[in-house]
Amino acid sequence: MRSIREITPIKNDDPFVVLKHKNALFDYPLHFHNEYELNLITDFKGSRTVGDSTEKIEGSDLTLLGPELKHVWKSDSVISKAAVITLQFQEHFLYSKIMSYSVSKDIKKLLELSKRGISFSNPTKEIIYKKMKLITGNDTFKSFLIFLEILHILSTSNDVKILSSPQSANYNEKRESRRVSLIMNYVKNNYKIPIKLSKVAEMVNMSESAFSHYFKKRTGISFTNYLMDYRLGVVTKYLTETNMPINEVCYEAGFNSLSNFNRAFKKKHNMSPKEFKHNYEKEILR
Template sequence: MKLTYKQTELKPENSFLVKQERKPCLDHNWHFHKEVELIYFMKSSGTRYIGNSIGTFNTGDLYLIGSNVPHLFKNDKVNSFYRVLKGDSVDYIVIKFDPEFFGKQFLSLSECRNLQLLIENAEKGLKFPKMISKLVHDVMIELTQTKGLRSVIGLLKVLEVLSTVNNFTSLCSEVVVNNYTNKERERMARIISYLTENFDKKIELEDVASIACMTPNAFCRYFKKRTLKSFTQYLNEIRLRNACKLLIEGELKVSTICYQSGFNTITNFNRQFKSLMNVTPSEYISQYINGLAS
């Protein structure tokens, strides 16, 4: 996985990008771009990385990601979306627009105050409730087939709905935008790639520091400055998000999930899980089952 700058290719007649993608699986690079991105998953699930936030994404999820915020949506290899089976595919709509698309004068209008705040808040990465996804579902579908002024009006309709939402989730604790040099991008890409591909194994601090060509102490300071999280905290979050996915699937015992997620003792696993999720693994399963039944 490599952190890359993704150039958004626009048709001459378009000022912003909107497209619907259907494919067997998602397996993109960790990337960033100048445009603000609105992405709606109509069919998919896996792990998301937005700024310094790690979590899962599922069908019906809607995200707004700010300009130059590194992000990645990736299907897990054990996920059914990763298997090229008949009828199984990823289906999502993505919209990308320049943060200055509407112009400073337009955004400075008192009527656009909420829209301006929405774009500013997107720098932390926003996740909207599924009820909001349902509200904009039809408009986003229509946007994929609309041209000219109607497409701009459609985009404004979607953003108007999102700008009135108060119960969105800010995914990053602080604004995390990509201001890395080329050398730093390559270094961070190597680090994140190593962690996401090997989280289920024993990972020594010295090994990751050597990938970054640093001493362990220098690496810890560097990583904390760039991600706003300690190396251990970041690694544990990757492991625990994987554990959450396995718990929901319900096919393995908690003890098995503990070791398959990279933890070496069930006691440490339970303690870290409770610290991040505010519930025990068993309580997490119960909440999920009760949520399905309600």
């Protein structure tokens, strides 16, 4: 689905910008921008779309979104009682001097991961709500310290859910291993063809069992599941951004049969590809 680029109000010399809205209407279309965005929404009932993820939300919602990640909220209510506090900060913050210090390593990882979108549940959500209410502007050192504290709290939180798939979010995770980087690049360039575990293990001069253990330790996911997630991410990208027939999407993403494709997609999304596309379009266009 088509999205528009938003021009945010942040200036080059601003550490961040804070925006507060009461009775928010959520009438802005699917969009993206160059900045990071931390959104806290309260008294909300509706849906949230981030990348290829669409979820129903009721109550409060706290999300951190990276640059270029498309997103939109849609309210179920014509008259809204929802309030929104938004912190936006520039993409180059990730590469600033302060992020090069060892004490910032957790925040740096958080910002890398936010390129897929992250939602936070309680108790983190309640803690951040209290902190964000204390920020009155971006022109005091106290507010800047609170901003850094918020990022630190989020970076050490366990109340985390990753929202969008790597492929749909166009997410390039920082690599900690040359071997893992080699394999991920191979998948990126060859996902349309059959990829065997023996082949990728041979590429890094390891046995299949050693490679499987190594890959999972480095990434937190088995190679088989990584490959499946990557292909399903390709699928959702086609479903949300093109009108390609679903049977063509299946083979474009590297699946060798429609039955395997439908089974894998339903296992991940709890719905068929057709239902997913219909629900996504309904949430975006309504």
